[in-house]
Amino acid sequence: MSTASGALYWPVQRRRNRGLIGLFAVVAVFLALYIYLFPGFLTVSGIAKFSQSWFPLALVAMAQGILMLTGGISLAIGPLVSLGAVVAATTMAGPLGAPGGIAAVALAGLAIGSVSGVIVVRLRLPAIVVTLAAAFIIGGIALLILPRPGGEIPLWFSNLLAGNTPVALGLLVVVALSWKLYLATPIGLSLYAAGENPVGAYRSGVPVDLARIVAYAISGLLCTLAGLFVAAQTGSGDPVIGTAFTLNSIAAAVLGGIGFLGGKGTMRGALAGSLLLSLMISVMFFLGFSPVAQYVAQGLIIIGAVAIPEIRRWRSVT
Amino acid sequence: MAPAPTLAARGVSKSFFGNRVLDDVSITLVPGRIHALLGENGAGKSTLINLLSGALVPDSGTIELGGETHRSLNPREARRGGVAVVQQELGLTADLSIAENIGLGAYPRRFGLIDYPALARKARAACDLVGLREDLSTPVAGLPLGRRQLVEIAKALFREPRVLILDEPTSSLSAHEADTLTRLLETLKASGVAILYISHRLNEVMRLCDHVTVLKDGVVTADRSLEGVDAAGLVRLMVGRDPGDLFPSWTPAPAPETLVSVDGFTGGMLRDVSIDIRRGEVLGIGGLVGQGQEDLLLALYGALPARARAAMFNGVAGVPSSVMRANALGLAYVPADRKREGLHLTHTIAWNMMVPSLGRARGLALRNRASERALATTLADRLTIKGDLTRAVQALSGGNQQKVALAKWMPSDPPILLLNDPTRGVDVETKREIYVLLRRFAAEGRAVVLSSSDTPELVHLCDRVAVMREGRIVSTLPHGEASEEAIVAAAMAAEPERAAA
Numbered sequence: 016m017s018t019a020s021g022a023l024y025w026p027v028q029r030r031r032n033r034g035l036i037g038l039f040a041v042v043a044v045f046l047a048l049y050i051y052l053f054p055g056f057l058t059v060s061g062i063a064k065f066s067q068s069w070f071p072l073a074l075v076a077m078a079q080g081i082l083m084l085t086g087g088i089s090l091a092i093g094p095l096v097s098l099g100a101v102v103a104a105t106t107m108a109g110p111l112g113a114p115g116g117i118a119a120v121a122l123a124g125l126a127i128g129s130v131s132g133v134i135v136v137r138l139r140l141p142a143i144v145v146t147l148a149a150a151f152i153i154g155g156i157a158l159l160i161l162p163r164p165g166g167e168i169p170l171w172f173s174n175l176l177a178g179n180t181p182v183a184l185g186l187l188v189v190v191a192l193s194w195k196l197y198l199a200t201p202i203g204l205s206l207y208a209a210g211e212n213p214v215g216a217y218r219s220g221v222p223v224d225l226a227r228i229v230a231y232a233i234s235g236l237l238c239t240l241a242g243l244f245v246a247a248q249t250g251s252g253d254p255v256i257g258t259a260f261t262l263n264s265i266a267a268a269v270l271g272g273i274g275f276l277g278g279k280g281t282m283r284g285a286l287a288g289s290l291l292l293s294l295m296i297s298v299m300f301f302l303g304f305s306p307v308a309q310y311v312a313q314g315l316i317i318i319g320a321v322a323i324p325e326i327r328r329w330r331s332v333t
Numbered sequence: 334m335a336p337a338p339t340l341a342a343r344g345v346s347k348s349f350f351g352n353r354v355l356d357d358v359s360i361t362l363v364p365g366r367i368h369a370l371l372g373e374n375g376a377g378k379s380t381l382i383n384l385l386s387g388a389l390v391p392d393s394g395t396i397e398l399g400g401e402t403h404r405s406l407n408p409r410e411a412r413r414g415g416v417a418v419v420q421q422e423l424g425l426t427a428d429l430s431i432a433e434n435i436g437l438g439a440y441p442r443r444f445g446l447i448d449y450p451a452l453a454r455k456a457r458a459a460c461d462l463v464g465l466r467e468d469l470s471t472p473v474a475g476l477p478l479g480r481r482q483l484v485e486i487a488k489a490l491f492r493e494p495r496v497l498i499l500d501e502p503t504s505s506l507s508a509h510e511a512d513t514l515t516r517l518l519e520t521l522k523a524s525g526v527a528i529l530y531i532s533h534r535l536n537e538v539m540r541l542c543d544h545v546t547v548l549k550d551g552v553v554t555a556d557r558s559l560e561g562v563d564a565a566g567l568v569r570l571m572v573g574r575d576p577g578d579l580f581p582s583w584t585p586a587p588a589p590e591t592l593v594s595v596d597g598f599t600g601g602m603l604r605d606v607s608i609d610i611r612r613g614e615v616l617g618i619g620g621l622v623g624q625g626q627e628d629l630l631l632a633l634y635g636a637l638p639a640r641a642r643a644a645m646f647n648g649v650a651g652v653p654s655s656v657m658r659a660n661a662l663g664l665a666y667v668p669a670d671r672k673r674e675g676l677h678l679t680h681t682i683a684w685n686m687m688v689p690s691l692g693r694a695r696g697l698a699l700r701n702r703a704s705e706r707a708l709a710t711t712l713a714d715r716l717t718i719k720g721d722l723t724r725a726v727q728a729l730s731g732g733n734q735q736k737v738a739l740a741k742w743m744p745s746d747p748p749i750l751l752l753n754d755p756t757r758g759v760d761v762e763t764k765r766e767i768y769v770l771l772r773r774f775a776a777e778g779r780a781v782v783l784s785s786s787d788t789p790e791l792v793h794l795c796d797r798v799a800v801m802r803e804g805r806i807v808s809t810l811p812h813g814e815a816s817e818e819a820i821v822a823a824a825m826a827a828e829p830e831r832a833a834a
Contacts, residue, residue: 022450022451022453023430023432023449023450023452023453023456023469026428026468026469026470027449027470029431030470030471030472048785073812103648155606171648176643196446199446199447199449200445200446200447201440201442201447204433205437205438206427207426207428207429208426208434208437208438211426211427211428212424212425212426214424215420215423215424215425215426215438216416216424216438217408218386218388218424219424219438219439219488220408220409220412220437220438220439221438254486258825259381275721278426278427278428279427279428280428300820320802
């Protein structure tokens with residue numbers, strides 16, 4: 016990114032880390048705890064396994080994070096993941112081959128994302144209602160394509176993504192760098208202005224509607240790609256496999272410090288939030304928490320994460 | 334000696350919901366001239382700016398920009414024509430850095446990416462002009478209001494405008510920052526930029542501007558050179574309306590008795606406010622929009638944390654700490670934004686009237702429908718609210734909604750009524766009814782505190798008028814001395830006596 020260097024770009028980036036130091040510290044603590052509990056982590060296959068469990072959550076956290084930056088939210092994340100998995104499982108072994116299948120998955124995500132973006136932005140409908148409706152529709156389409164788990168993912172593809180090499184981690188780095196590149200474009204950076212202060216942004220000459228619609232398209236793409244990865248992990252397609260991702264994506268984005276009102280937060284925060292969430296789940300699993308206790312603990316941690324900055328703000332006022 | 338106009342409006346009119354805000358207004362901005370736009374609250378200044386910058390389209394009339402005549406100018410065309418606006422409400426994004434905010438919407442690019450080195454260079458230049466020395470990577474969220482205002486001005490300069498419109502640019506600036514701005518405007522003027530300057534500080538206008546357009550109730554009352562005009566003359570051009578028989582006749586309050594007195598009241602925007610509120614009077618609170626009037630009412634009502642050196646509320650010492658406490662002390666508050674704060678729009682008239690009583694009712698005691706109905710009918714009668722009381726409040730006109738917002742406090746018979754701009758957006762007939770009501774409340778021995786953006790209301794209805802500026806009460810005028818000129822002059826710090834001499 017030679018164009019983005021200079022005396023301004025890096026200081027701006029450093030400032031963005033500032034509010035996240037607490038979160039990074041908590042992530043580091045959990046990471047240390049995880050390594051302590053599971054020394055096998057520090058091997059290539061250990062890293063590979065962990066990054067594979069983290070990868071889809073990281074993608075959906077970003078997908079949710081982008082929409083929350085626009086001031087919206089999506090309840091269709093899970094069904095889109097399922098759809099991605101189903102499309103992958105029905106096309107990749109067919110005449111289209113793996114490249115064709117990947118293209119079909121990406122296209123489905125982009126298309127559905129753009130359409131819901133246009134509906135939310137152009138018709139000025141609340142994102143939560145539109146994506147709730149989209150969740151029913153997309154979930155239904157996934158079930159129509161593949162009424163019960165089935166389909167097929169080529170074995171070599173599964174081995175590549177979900178084998179003993181940390182390919183997933185590499186892919187995540189690529190995704191994160193692509194996001195940085197996008198944020199270095201005018202339309203990408205304008206997303207913050209369009210989310211926090213749409214009227215001011217419009218008056219400044221920002222194509223507010225376009226910035227928001229593009230955000231929906233990117234969000235859809237990330238979801239179906241997460242679905243592709245999940246299908247590769249399981250070797251087949253399952254039309255309801257993504258369900259849990261809707262709420263987990265919100266949890267990860269909130270843990271990562273992305274605000275509900277738009278224009279607040281960073282993608283590195285959302286990624287750190289998703290990492291924290293997957294570490295929490297793994298650590299509690301190793302500590303022998305029952306699944307029910309895990310859910311309760313997860314909820315308490317999320318409430319705490321949201322409340323701490325608020326309490327701090329309170330105390331600084333009075 | 335008459336350079337071609339850079340930007341002009343020709344006979345523009347604009348209405349909102351049938352309410353005419355601008356009527357056949359013309360204004361001409363020429364290069365190298367600082368043009369002042371003056372007018373009271375609600376005279377139509379903001380609407381005119383929005384028309385000139387393409388944010389709104391006029392109902393009739395045209396906008397002329399760079400020699401081209403537009404029937405409907407859009408913001409993009411306005412920007413391309415070199416129009417930049419420094420808005421009053423800040424249009425900044427808190428999470429972006431100073432530089433990223435300054436360049437927003439006009440980022441320099443290289444290979445489709447933002448060219449950060451070029452952005453840094455150009456933003457630095459714009460910041461130097463306005464005297465902003467902060468690091469360009471500082472997020473705007475961390476800046477105090479005055480500095481943000483400078484960022485907003487730098488953002489306009491970044492586009493190298495040919496027409497610069499400033500809507501009260503100095504309202505949040507320190508004296509030093511304002512001086513820098515003055516020098517900057519003079520430089521820009523010398524380089525041939527056309528400048529439209531909106532300010533409520535008359536001495537600033539007198540010092541800086543060459544030409545003035547005065548708006549009153551959406552009509553141009555003056556369009557002339559500022560040479561040979563004094564501040565008092567400008568104030569006279571902004572005010573003065575025929576009160577007609579809109580207001581009930583005023584009679585002095587008998588034997589005033591102080592119900593509320595606060596001394597050294599500080600909180601929110603309030604700075605060391607001292608005031609007495611007396612039984613039987615209507616006390617007006619005037620001033621320009623947002624000088625702390627609302628905070629004063631809210632602080633009195635216990636809805637805004639505030640401290641006072643000494644305070645006495647209806648015989649009890651101390652400032653009420655909560656709304657419930659204030660209610661118990663006999664205060665009631667009718668908010669300005671009746672749609673959001675004052676009423677529950679989708680519920681019925683009768684239900685809305687019962688809300689304050691619900692808070693007072695004993696825990697889980699059953700409601701008595703018959704007595705509620707009777708009470709609602711009595712109230713509607715008393716406040717002349719017409720029609721079926723089971724209709725939703727949102728079906729009523731603005732004026733009748735306001736009456737419901739007033740009526741709901743009547744059952745508890747509060748001795749102190751705090752009213753925040755109760756006649757905003759209310760038709761003339763209802764205004765009259767509300768005025769009669771307010772005088773009657775006072776005559777019945779209540780104290781009415783009326784904050785209003787409508788100066789004639791303060792003049793003709795109130796026993797005393799306290800004028801606020803920057804969180805302080807700068808002047809308290811008794812009925813008779815409180816003329817529109819006196820109120821506006823106090824609000825704008827125009828010192829009329831010296832100007833008139």
